[in-house]
Amino acid sequence: MDLSSISPVLLLASVMVSATPILLAAIGELVVEKSGVLNLGVEGMMITGAVVGFAVAVNTGSPVPGFLAAALASAILSLSFGLLTQVFLSNQVATGLGLTLVGLGLSSLIGKPYEGMKSPTLPRLDLGPLSDLPVLGRMVFSHDIMVYLSLALVAAVWAFLKYTRAGLILRAVGESHDAAHALGYKVVRVRLMAIAFGGACAGLGGAYLSLVRVPQWTEGMTAGAGWIALAIVVFASWRAGRVLIGAYLFGGVTVLQLNLQAAGAAVPVALLSASPYLITILVLVIISARGAHGAPASLGRPFHASA
Amino acid sequence: MGQPLLSLRGLTKAYPGVVANDDVSFEIGRGEIHALLGENGAGKSTLVKMIYGLVKPDAGQMEMAGSAFAPSEPAEARRAGVAMVFQHFSLFDALSVAENVALGMETPAKTRDLARQIREVSEAYGLPLDPYRTVGTLSAGERQRVEIIRCLLQDPRLLIMDEPTSVLTPQEVEILFETLRKLRSEGTSILYISHKLEEIRALCDTATILRLGQKVATCTPAETTARELAEMMVGSSFATPAAKTTTPGEVLLETRQLSLPAPDAFATPLRAVSLSLRAGEVLGIGGVAGNGQDELLAALSGERLAPRGTIFFKGGDVSRMGPVVRRDAGLLSGPEERLGHAAAPNMSLVENGVLTAARREGLVRNGFIDWSGAARFSERVIERFDVRTPSAQTAARALSGGNLQKYVIGREILQNPEVLVVNQPTWGVDAAAAAAIRQALLDLAAQGAGILVISQDLDELLEISDRFAALNEGRLSEARPVAELTIEKIGLMMGGAHDMEVADAQP
Numbered sequence: 001m002d003l004s005s006i007s008p009v010l011l012l013a014s015v016m017v018s019a020t021p022i023l024l025a026a027i028g029e030l031v032v033e034k035s036g037v038l039n040l041g042v043e044g045m046m047i048t049g050a051v052v053g054f055a056v057a058v059n060t061g062s063p064v065p066g067f068l069a070a071a072l073a074s075a076i077l078s079l080s081f082g083l084l085t086q087v088f089l090s091n092q093v094a095t096g097l098g099l100t101l102v103g104l105g106l107s108s109l110i111g112k113p114y115e116g117m118k119s120p121t122l123p124r125l126d127l128g129p130l131s132d133l134p135v136l137g138r139m140v141f142s143h144d145i146m147v148y149l150s151l152a153l154v155a156a157v158w159a160f161l162k163y164t165r166a167g168l169i170l171r172a173v174g175e176s177h178d179a180a181h182a183l184g185y186k187v188v189r190v191r192l193m194a195i196a197f198g199g200a201c202a203g204l205g206g207a208y209l210s211l212v213r214v215p216q217w218t219e220g221m222t223a224g225a226g227w228i229a230l231a232i233v234v235f236a237s238w239r240a241g242r243v244l245i246g247a248y249l250f251g252g253v254t255v256l257q258l259n260l261q262a263a264g265a266a267v268p269v270a271l272l273s274a275s276p277y278l279i280t281i282l283v284l285v286i287i288s289a290r291g292a293h294g295a296p297a298s299l300g301r302p303f304h305a306s307a
Numbered sequence: 308m309g310q311p312l313l314s315l316r317g318l319t320k321a322y323p324g325v326v327a328n329d330d331v332s333f334e335i336g337r338g339e340i341h342a343l344l345g346e347n348g349a350g351k352s353t354l355v356k357m358i359y360g361l362v363k364p365d366a367g368q369m370e371m372a373g374s375a376f377a378p379s380e381p382a383e384a385r386r387a388g389v390a391m392v393f394q395h396f397s398l399f400d401a402l403s404v405a406e407n408v409a410l411g412m413e414t415p416a417k418t419r420d421l422a423r424q425i426r427e428v429s430e431a432y433g434l435p436l437d438p439y440r441t442v443g444t445l446s447a448g449e450r451q452r453v454e455i456i457r458c459l460l461q462d463p464r465l466l467i468m469d470e471p472t473s474v475l476t477p478q479e480v481e482i483l484f485e486t487l488r489k490l491r492s493e494g495t496s497i498l499y500i501s502h503k504l505e506e507i508r509a510l511c512d513t514a515t516i517l518r519l520g521q522k523v524a525t526c527t528p529a530e531t532t533a534r535e536l537a538e539m540m541v542g543s544s545f546a547t548p549a550a551k552t553t554t555p556g557e558v559l560l561e562t563r564q565l566s567l568p569a570p571d572a573f574a575t576p577l578r579a580v581s582l583s584l585r586a587g588e589v590l591g592i593g594g595v596a597g598n599g600q601d602e603l604l605a606a607l608s609g610e611r612l613a614p615r616g617t618i619f620f621k622g623g624d625v626s627r628m629g630p631v632v633r634r635d636a637g638l639l640s641g642p643e644e645r646l647g648h649a650a651a652p653n654m655s656l657v658e659n660g661v662l663t664a665a666r667r668e669g670l671v672r673n674g675f676i677d678w679s680g681a682a683r684f685s686e687r688v689i690e691r692f693d694v695r696t697p698s699a700q701t702a703a704r705a706l707s708g709g710n711l712q713k714y715v716i717g718r719e720i721l722q723n724p725e726v727l728v729v730n731q732p733t734w735g736v737d738a739a740a741a742a743a744i745r746q747a748l749l750d751l752a753a754q755g756a757g758i759l760v761i762s763q764d765l766d767e768l769l770e771i772s773d774r775f776a777a778l779n780e781g782r783l784s785e786a787r788p789v790a791e792l793t794i795e796k797i798g799l800m801m802g803g804a805h806d807m808e809v810a811d812a813q814p
Binding site: 165168169171172175176179180182183184185294296297 | 360361380381382385393397398399400401402406409410411415
């Protein structure tokens with residue numbers, strides 16, 4: 001094994017890229033779950049975002065419309081989930097699983113003509129003197145704009161939930177929809193907005209996979225990233241900061257194990273491939289083992305105004 | 308009194324199959340405490356929801372201080388000066404006091420200013436409260452303070468209180484009444500919903516009585532006896548449980564220094580609970596909600612196993628035995644939560660009967676359920692306890708609370724228990740049904756069974772118990788004969804007003 005072939009600087013740089021899709025999907029799902037809705041369709045919304053983003057970027061020749069279209073498409077898809085669960089009161093778990101299946105099927109249908117193509121990708125930002133810093137410049141300050149946007153989004157979601165009145169109402173709806181309704185807040189409307197936001201974030205995450213991380217379209221390319229995003233939200237105890245830790249940890253171990261495989265480490269490949277999942281869940285379980293777990297009290301429960 | 312603050316004229320609201328309010332008219336004066344009295348299902352909550360803008364009336368008008376008042380949402384009602392303290396469903400456990408208060412206001416101040424306002428108002432009205440505490444960690448009385456302060460911060464003209472005293476100790480009730488009288492003297496009107504007649508007679512200036520959606524009468528409670536009020540509510544006279552005359556026999560159920568850790572973060576541990584229950588005796592256990600009632604019931608029923616040598620039934624150690632073994636031996640129990648604990652909501656009454664009575668009533672043969680026997684057993688319960696239901700095949704959730712309660716208690720009583728442990732047997736049950744359930748418990752005791760009644764309704768415990776003990780933070784006081792007790796002594800046994808509580812050493 002030749003560990004010297006692994007460059008720590010490049011490793012850390014690729015961690016940020018590798019973690020971004022999961023981070024985007026997870027922070028969106030965090031908001032959805034904080035409003036009391038369990039949307040298990042993250043995987044389906046991600047892959048829909050991936051294919052729509054890819055198709056639009058190829059056809060327009062620019063990645064920006066791709067990202068916008070991906071967010072829009074996944075938000076619309078998520079609103080179908082919202083309509084079924086919030087208006088027609090269907091079961092959230094079953095509907096979410098259905099959404100994943102629909103997303104996977106729909107994406108392979110849309111994506112068939114685009115297989116093997118190459119998409120325009122996002123340029124790296126030139127942050128001037130910051131990008132020229134030794135080590136740090138390469139590691140942290142020479143990524144594309146989506147990496148920084150995703151980090152800004154985590155901070156924005158954290159501040160929104162903690163400091164704004166709208167965030168307080170969203171948490172209140174997730175905590176007790178009956179009480180929120182009794183105080184006159186529009187439970188269904190708040191939840192639909194949260195669901196659409198979660199869908200848009202998942203779509204951005206998917207598009208980041210197909211436009212930046214890979215960047216091409218292959219069927220089933222999300223490969224469980226949506227499920228990991230869901231798991232991260234739970235093990236992060238529904239806190240934005242811990243979602244960031246979870247996503248970067250997962251991204252980090254993924255990149256590390258790929259590098260170890262390439263360096264020919266004497267560990268079975270299957271074990272290395274499984275390690276990001278194992279380590280992320282293990283670490284987050286340890287973090288959340290003490291103290292309250294903080295699941296929103298109305299999570300996954302159907303709400304009907306007359307009840 | 309001059310022009311009334313709020314006048315209701317001909318308010319009507321119908322839901323499919325039931326008229327919740329039928330042509331209800333009355334007036335609430337300025338600076339008046341007005342009681343709204345009625346049994347469950349009499350239409351009190353629908354009426355209040357119309358005033359608070361949660362429900363739109365089908366017909367009728369409201370006038371607030373002389374101008375038309377038809378709130379289409381709670382925010383509009385709040386702007387008009389209506390504030391409401393809810394019975395359930397209005398606090399968020401995981402949020403802080405200040406956040407909970409902010410959610411009930413139209414334009415809340417910044418958190419820091421709001422916290423200061425909460426402190427000021429809470430001190431001005433003698434309701435101390437820390438704005439940064441998480442609501443889930445507060446006692447029932449403190450949670451109610453949160454709601455009251457949330458209302459007071461909006462300077463309401465009309466304060467609606469829905470069954471506010473059901474969760475308070477007598478001392479806390481007194482503090483609440485002082486606050487309400489102070490508000491009245493400042494000109495605030497209060498609409499006070501309750502079915503506790505003595506309280507209404509002590510506090511309220513006027514009372515409006517509803518029955519089956521219609522107004523029966525408006526009267527001055529201080530000039531009316533509690534019995535007259537109750538009969539107006541029910542529409543007929545009903546029997547008060549007859550006093551009984553059995554002498555207690557041998558000890559049937561005993562716990563010795565029973566301690567159990569809390570099952571989850573918001574629950575209460577049991578701390579060295581010792582009690583003994585004799586044949587033919589009713590032991591009443593009082594206490595404010597959340598002081599270990601559910602945990603005590605779970606330990607006695609066998610849902611949670613206790614350490615060896617702590618629970619004895621007829622002299623034998625049953626601490627490590629599950630509910631099935633205890634039921635076979637004759638130790639039966641009925642938990643507080645009707646839907647989801649005592650009964651499975653989506654199953655029929657017959658199926659729910661089988662769930663607890665299968666073995667004692669011989670409803671299972673060779674592993675197969677004897678459905679005709681099960682139906683006969685359910686019919687017996689329905690007939691004997693006057694359960695109003697379309698049929699025994701009706702789903703439990705379709706019954707009203709009082710009827711389902713009669714069914715789940717009756718189901719246990721008809722199995723001839725030697726010891727019956729019940730938690731809140733008449734919670735949310737109308738006066739006539741409650742009297743019937745209490746009489747059935749007394750009859751069972753007269754036949755030689757031991758009855759352990761856990762309840763938050765002190766009047767009920769004083770009426771039917773021979774001895775009384777109180778649960779406070781998982782500790783059980785010594786049981787004392789009811790004849791020796793006064794309300795003040797009971798209040799102190801329950802822990803007094805929670806702020807004055809004397810700290811004692813943790814075990």
